[in-house]
Amino acid sequence: MSGDLWTLWSNAPRPQQTRPPRPLKGIALNKIVFKSGEATVLAKDGQFTDAMPEILVGCVDGPVGHAFANMMGQSAGHTRMFAIRACNQQVRPATLMVPKVTMKSMAYVDLFGGTVQSATADAVLDCVIEGILPKDQVNDLCIVSLVWIDPRCATDANLDHKDLYRTNYEATKLAIQRALNDEPSIDELIANRHRIKHDMYDPEA
DSSP states (O other), X not given: OOHHHHHHHHHSOOOOOOOOOOOOTTOOTTOOOOEEEEOOBOOOTTOOOOBOOEEEEEETTSHHHHHXXXXXXXXXXXXXXXXXXXXXXXXXXXXXXXXXXXXXXXXXXXXXTTHHHXXXXXXXXXXXXXXXXXXXXXXXXXXXXXXXXXXXXXXXXXXXXXXXXXXXXXXXXXXXXXXXXXXXXXXXXHHTTTTOOOXXXXXXX
């Protein structure tokens, strides 16, 4: 190759080599950032033990984690608690129970921090055992559970604690499952737009 040809060849632009995009450092493809779900399980006849938890599930370094940390402060009548199965048995993922109703009596606090706390904690742990929540991510996730207890439960002399446990266990487990499955889907919601109405509002009344 002559000197002139060599100079032209050596100075010619080379095609750019393309490489597959690298995943962003520290971000897992299966990272759970923000998932929401709710469920309602009705009481048996004669009881006020309906359960209707609203759930957020997400990574501790994301918006759910920030909400979780911000809710750690206490306010009168709205005590938040970790979900524990027993003393020294806090469940994973860490779960913060937040009351929807202002707690005005020790009887209500006892229900929130007793029967309902037990049901919530058992539901979270069983979700891990059954593979609904990924076991390999339990220390990277947190859950916020907005908990409903009918105020009449605190004054009901015939309160069935087993039914209060049942409804909250089933509803919490179902809400978590729905959250991780993105249920109901937008297609289901659109299909039901004019078929399903709110239980406490009748547009035709």
